Amino acid sequence: MDFEAVIGLEIHVELNCTTKMFCDCPNRYGDEPNINTCPVCLWFPGAMPRFSQQALEKASLVCLALGAELQPRSAFDQKVYYYPDLPKGFQLSQAHLPLSRGGGIYIVDENGQPKRARLHHVHMEEDVAKLVHEMEGRLPISLVDFNRAGTPLVEIVTEPDFRSPYEAMEFLKALRTQVRYTGCSECSMDNGTMRVDANISIRPRGTSQMNTKVEVKNMNSVRHVGDAIAYEITRQTAAVQAGETVILHTRLWDPDKKVTTPMRAKFEGPCVPDPSVPAIELSAEWIENMRSRLPEMPAARAERFVKQHGLTPEEARFLSSDLDVAGYFEALIREGIAPRTAMHWLTTQLVPALKERQLELGASPVTPARLAALLKMLSKDEINANAAREVLVHLFDSGETPEAIVTAKGFRQVSDTGALDALIEKVLAAQPTAVADVKKGQGKAMGFLVGQVMQASGGKANPKVIRELLAKKLAT
Amino acid sequence: MTGDILPDSVFIHRSPETAASKGGPLRGLQIAIQPNISAAGWPTEAGSNALANFKSLEDATVIRRLRQAGASLCGSTRMSEFGFGLQGSQAGGALQDQAADAELVLDMMGESRLAAGRTGVCGFKPSWGLVSRYGLIGLIPSMECCGILSASFTDVREILKVIAGPDELDFSLPGEKPLDFSPQNIDPKNTTIGTINEAQDGLPAGQEEAFRASLDDLNKAGFAVREMSFPDFPLFSPVHQIVGSVEASSAAGRYDSVRYGPRAAGGKNWNEMYLLSRAIAFGPLVKSYLFQGAFFQFERYEAFEDACRIRARLLAGMHALTSHVEFLVFPAVEAAPSTTPASLPQTYAQFASTLFANVTGQPALYLPPGRSAGHSGIQLTGPRLSDARLLSLGEQLLHLGRGGK
Numbered sequence A: 001m002d003f004e005a006v007i008g009l010e011i012h013v014e015l016n017c018t019t020k021m022f023c024d025c026p027n028r029y030g031d032e033p034n035i036n037t038c039p040v041c042l043w044f045p046g047a048m049p050r051f052s053q054q055a056l057e058k059a060s061l062v063c064l065a066l067g068a069e070l071q072p073r074s075a076f077d078q079k080v081y082y083y084p085d086l087p088k089g090f091q092l093s094q095a096h097l098p099l100s101r102g103g104g105i106y107i108v109d110e111n112g113q114p115k116r117a118r119l120h121h122v123h124m125e126e127d128v129a130k131l132v133h134e135m136e137g138r139l140p141i142s143l144v145d146f147n148r149a150g151t152p153l154v155e156i157v158t159e160p161d162f163r164s165p166y167e168a169m170e171f172l173k174a175l176r177t178q179v180r181y182t183g184c185s186e187c188s189m190d191n192g193t194m195r196v197d198a199n200i201s202i203r204p205r206g207t208s209q210m211n212t213k214v215e216v217k218n219m220n221s222v223r224h225v226g227d228a229i230a231y232e233i234t235r236q237t238a239a240v241q242a243g244e245t246v247i248l249h250t251r252l253w254d255p256d257k258k259v260t261t262p263m264r265a266k267f268e269g270p271c272v273p274d275p276s277v278p279a280i281e282l283s284a285e286w287i288e289n290m291r292s293r294l295p296e297m298p299a300a301r302a303e304r305f306v307k308q309h310g311l312t313p314e315e316a317r318f319l320s321s322d323l324d325v326a327g328y329f330e331a332l333i334r335e336g337i338a339p340r341t342a343m344h345w346l347t348t349q350l351v352p353a354l355k356e357r358q359l360e361l362g363a364s365p366v367t368p369a370r371l372a373a374l375l376k377m378l379s380k381d382e383i384n385a386n387a388a389r390e391v392l393v394h395l396f397d398s399g400e401t402p403e404a405i406v407t408a409k410g411f412r413q414v415s416d417t418g419a420l421d422a423l424i425e426k427v428l429a430a431q432p433t434a435v436a437d438v439k440k441g442q443g444k445a446m447g448f449l450v451g452q453v454m455q456a457s458g459g460k461a462n463p464k465v466i467r468e469l470l471a472k473k474l475a476t
Numbered sequence B: 001m002t003g004d005i006l007p008d009s010v011f012i013h014r015s016p017e018t019a020a021s022k023g024g025p026l027r028g029l030q031i032a033i034q035p036n037i038s039a040a041g042w043p044t045e046a047g048s049n050a051l052a053n054f055k056s057l058e059d060a061t062v063i064r065r066l067r068q069a070g071a072s073l074c075g076s077t078r079m080s081e082f083g084f085g086l087q088g089s090q091a092g093g094a095l096q097d098q099a100a101d102a103e104l105v106l107d108m109m110g111e112s113r114l115a116a117g118r119t120g121v122c123g124f125k126p127s128w129g130l131v132s133r134y135g136l137i138g139l140i141p142s143m144e145c146c147g148i149l150s151a152s153f154t155d156v157r158e159i160l161k162v163i164a165g166p167d168e169l170d171f172s173l174p175g176e177k178p179l180d181f182s183p184q185n186i187d188p189k190n191t192t193i194g195t196i197n198e199a200q201d202g203l204p205a206g207q208e209e210a211f212r213a214s215l216d217d218l219n220k221a222g223f224a225v226r227e228m229s230f231p232d233f234p235l236f237s238p239v240h241q242i243v244g245s246v247e248a249s250s251a252a253g254r255y256d257s258v259r260y261g262p263r264a265a266g267g268k269n270w271n272e273m274y275l276l277s278r279a280i281a282f283g284p285l286v287k288s289y290l291f292q293g294a295f296f297q298f299e300r301y302e303a304f305e306d307a308c309r310i311r312a313r314l315l316a317g318m319h320a321l322t323s324h325v326e327f328l329v330f331p332a333v334e335a336a337p338s339t340t341p342a343s344l345p346q347t348y349a350q351f352a353s354t355l356f357a358n359v360t361g362q363p364a365l366y367l368p369p370g371r372s373a374g375h376s377g378i379q380l381t382g383p384r385l386s387d388a389r390l391l392s393l394g395e396q397l398l399h400l401g402r403g404g405k
């Protein structure tokens, strides 16, 4: 029998709020263990949660960026389970009344067809503490770091709309783009600001039944999500074909062995409303105000790039899919650089150069103003493209302006016809065959002669001027 | 100037403080608390082994406000485990021994009112949401409230004035306008007080007569008393028990012996460490309550949902009654301190006529009997946030009962 997969995703996104969700402790990653704690997030007797307005705002922006509908009333519940990473024996989460319902984003499937992946809901919740398992001699010990306890999260729950690992991966990339645009989260699976669980079941292709699903956790890159889903589809298909029944359980992805293995279920019960965090009531005005704070999203920006700057839809989509790249592009435009030049230099020169140096665009020593100054010299023919590429390398290592580097390194292009005349005469005398070929009408030979003059100038000559001078001389 | 005095039969901790040097409305007032109200540095065991040797890190909001108003805290009295019921509680004892002018007692099913009854003083449970819960170590967050015990009505009012009002540490306080606590004249000619027939069902014979006697007092004071029916009334107790036990089971989840509290030896892994530690953390009454809550949450969730719905209905029902009459009067049940450990059903039976106010969040007042009254006092209530008028009514009745002084 031919099977198809039914895949739903649950994505935890850590919000980059300055404080935790229910207290004023810093929401900071990488600090010494247990320094960002207080009676509230350690849940000492008598402490009470104080819901952060910033967390509500950032969570709401994420919902709006995903096309979801903010609910006029939402509330926190107590998700009860016991584990040493959970200081109060329950996690504050929105189980019954989530912050938003519905929504979705467009992805492009394997066949190049656009497809809307729908969201079921988005809810807020607090993160739990981090457990560190170590050995003290021969004794295994478990340490708890409460720095992460109570940090703000949203959980994005999709409909089971994906049919392949590819679609799931495309969705995660698109989701990351949307959320990063809001500036509310870094959304990186690398550092755990985005965590993904996948629910996978299989069914005979073409049917609409929903079979028992298996949850897979512990993937730490988009690629791993795809691999884990692919593995799980194969595993379930084999199991069903062997006459086994799929049972509801949770599995862990093992990135080294590239397999999923069953994990022990956490004891968890139904959620009860939390009596201490007031229900969240959002007015229509508040929601509209949040919507107005939403930046221009990638699709709209790409459309504008096409209209305003004459890029192709592909170029525009590529540029706008990364908030930083799109911003850098627009900064170059503001500096007066032609859109096509800006796009070309940004995507083929600057971004690869940054990658090589493991730098983020936001932290680039080559600011838009410096790159623009370089590109202006190029467009004014003060330097040629080769020289410009070399100057770019120097811009990474030196704080000098491009102009100063060009002068110091002698990159300035020679466009002075008098100075070039002498070089040309020398080359023409040395290359009689090529001269003859040009006169016979062979275009290739002209290129060769231009190259020879360039070489003689030490790469500083303006090729356009050389070409003009050569044409004039050989026409006589 | 301060020095710990040895604990005695009433106090578990005594720390006579000198009054704040600056004046304040409560200057000179000696207040006793219970060790489930956080006072920085004080032993705060909340009557439970789960918090053995625990000392508060900071002051509860009520404590901070009392100190700022010039009151002195004289110590904390022995209490029941987590303030649930009165088993082992000495609430009222500091007043009886004249060691304090007032006491703060957390009221989750009527504890402050019953303790006031056995002491013969006024006991007041404010409206839920009027007094900050920050720093109170309770068990039933949606029902408990800081109660005030004192022989003096003025003190009750002045203390409430100081501790009530919005608190940036307790977001669960509704953002309501501050109440005006100044005494108001309650005109008997324009004020009807209601009784609920169903609230008297099952009263012991002697107590029914006592209740009649207390209604006579109201009539004598010129108030019209109107009998009303509220068939849902018997549901208060099961609703309190189901919702309360589920909340308690959740609230007590923090006592896992990871960050504080005693840790039992012998656990081979964290799971065993949890189970063993929680086994020694709680006494039999609280343990059975927590079991019950876990049962409703995990095995009978629909019953919990029903209880929540019925709670909303009870709230609406009581609200409707108080649109016909301004106040309601309830029997005040005598609560003799018992030496044998109480079971859960016994505990609920004891609080049958007080726990309604915890379910609805209404203010409730226990008023001791006058000199020659043939009863053991009465319990009065009004709509939520009618605290000021309820206190004024109580004060007027008390003065009449004491011979109109």
Ligand SMILES: [Zn+2]
Binding pocket: A020, A023, A024, A025, A036, A037, A038, A039, A040, A041, A042, A150
């Ligand atoms: Zn904190």
